[in-house]
Amino acid sequence: MLSLDSPIANPTSPARFPLRSALAAFFALLAVALLARCASAPPPREHDEIVAAGRSFHTGTQVVLWHDQGGYDAYQTQKRFKLDEPPDGQLRYRKVRADLPAELEANVTARGWRLDELRAIVRVFVLHFDVAGTSRQCFKILQDVRNLSVHFLLDTDGTIYQTLDLQEQAHHATYANKVSVGVEIAHPGCYPRQRHPDMMRWYEQDEGGWRMKFPAFLGETGVRTKGFVPRPAQNEGLSGAIHGTQYWQLDFTEQQYHALARLCAALHRVFPRIRLDAPRGEDGAVLTTNLPPEQLLGFEGIVGHFHVQRNKTDPGPAFQWERLLREARELSQ
Numbered sequence: 001m002l003s004l005d006s007p008i009a010n011p012t013s014p015a016r017f018p019l020r021s022a023l024a025a026f027f028a029l030l031a032v033a034l035l036a037r038c039a040s041a042p043p044p045r046e047h048d049e050i051v052a053a054g055r056s057f058h059t060g061t062q063v064v065l066w067h068d069q070g071g072y073d074a075y076q077t078q079k080r081f082k083l084d085e086p087p088d089g090q091l092r093y094r095k096v097r098a099d100l101p102a103e104l105e106a107n108v109t110a111r112g113w114r115l116d117e118l119r120a121i122v123r124v125f126v127l128h129f130d131v132a133g134t135s136r137q138c139f140k141i142l143q144d145v146r147n148l149s150v151h152f153l154l155d156t157d158g159t160i161y162q163t164l165d166l167q168e169q170a171h172h173a174t175y176a177n178k179v180s181v182g183v184e185i186a187h188p189g190c191y192p193r194q195r196h197p198d199m200m201r202w203y204e205q206d207e208g209g210w211r212m213k214f215p216a217f218l219g220e221t222g223v224r225t226k227g228f229v230p231r232p233a234q235n236e237g238l239s240g241a242i243h244g245t246q247y248w249q250l251d252f253t254e255q256q257y258h259a260l261a262r263l264c265a266a267l268h269r270v271f272p273r274i275r276l277d278a279p280r281g282e283d284g285a286v287l288t289t290n291l292p293p294e295q296l297l298g299f300e301g302i303v304g305h306f307h308v309q310r311n312k313t314d315p316g317p318a319f320q321w322e323r324l325l326r327e328a329r330e331l332s333q
């Protein structure tokens with residue numbers, strides 16, 4: 001950068017720098033400045049990046065960020081699907097994570113997060129199903145109806161949407177929000193009996209087996225893969241106990257498992273305290289009920305919402321925990 005008293009900028013000594021030399025010097029400096037800018041410019045986006053404390057991390061699967069076209073922006077303090085309504089001014093997230101040590105809270109409040117600081121705090125990844133069926137409908141409910149938030153939405157076709165920098169505390173899992181990041185996986189949910197009418201309005205069968213259908217009330221689905229037909233990864237209704245009660249469910253899609261494994265592996269790189277494991281009982285199996293809050297807050301890894309709260313069943317009995325964890329570990333090696 002030129003200092004103000006450099007000869008070029010000094011109007012009192014024009015004779016020492018005739019016009020041609022001055023122009024040549026100017027263009028030479030311009031070239032240097034442009035080269036320097038190119039050297040420091042961020043690499044082009046591959047659209048598989050997630051963002052934590054302002055830094056990008058590749059996942060190897062498609063990610064749409066909150067500021068991308070067609071993205072879902074939880075920083076907005078207004079409804080996403082009723083833009084004619086004036087902003088309501090309501091934050092859908094918490095700007096500084098709760099219960100930080102006093103010094104860290106003061107620093108983060110004053111100048112924002114550093115990644116190493118965030119790494120010391122974030123240690124849980126919470127998996128939800130959205131009972132909304134599509135990420136578009138899920139965001140509509142969170143943003144426009146309930147003033148809630150979650151960092152990621154995972155649509156039926158495997159597209160991941162990130163709605164907030166992972167530094168923010170999203171409102172998705174009550175007392176676990178302060179130490180966690182979360183994902184809402186697009187899915188109709190689980191039900192207390194087989195072929196429950198609330199479940200069957202989301203599914204039909206054809207020669208290829210079970211397939212999801214989108215009820216008319218959804219209108220536009222927002223699914224980015226045109227003509228995509230979501231099919232459960234396992235072609236049968238599955239049942240299992242959550243909190244000791246039996247539920248029925250059809251599985252998530254192959255595309256969702258594929259994307260989720262990559263997201264888990266990436267999150268483990270971003271936040272090493274998020275281990276690629278879930279809460280297990282003495283028999284070694286993934287627990288099917290909640291942990292007491294002090295145990296959950298002491299856990300480091302991937303949990304279902306039902307591990308956090310007794311009144312929740314997501315991601316349900318059909319969810320393939322061992323498959324997800326195995327694939328995520330293989331990707332991390």
Ligand SMILES: [Zn+2]
Nearest residue numbers: 128129305314
């Ligand atoms: Zn949930």
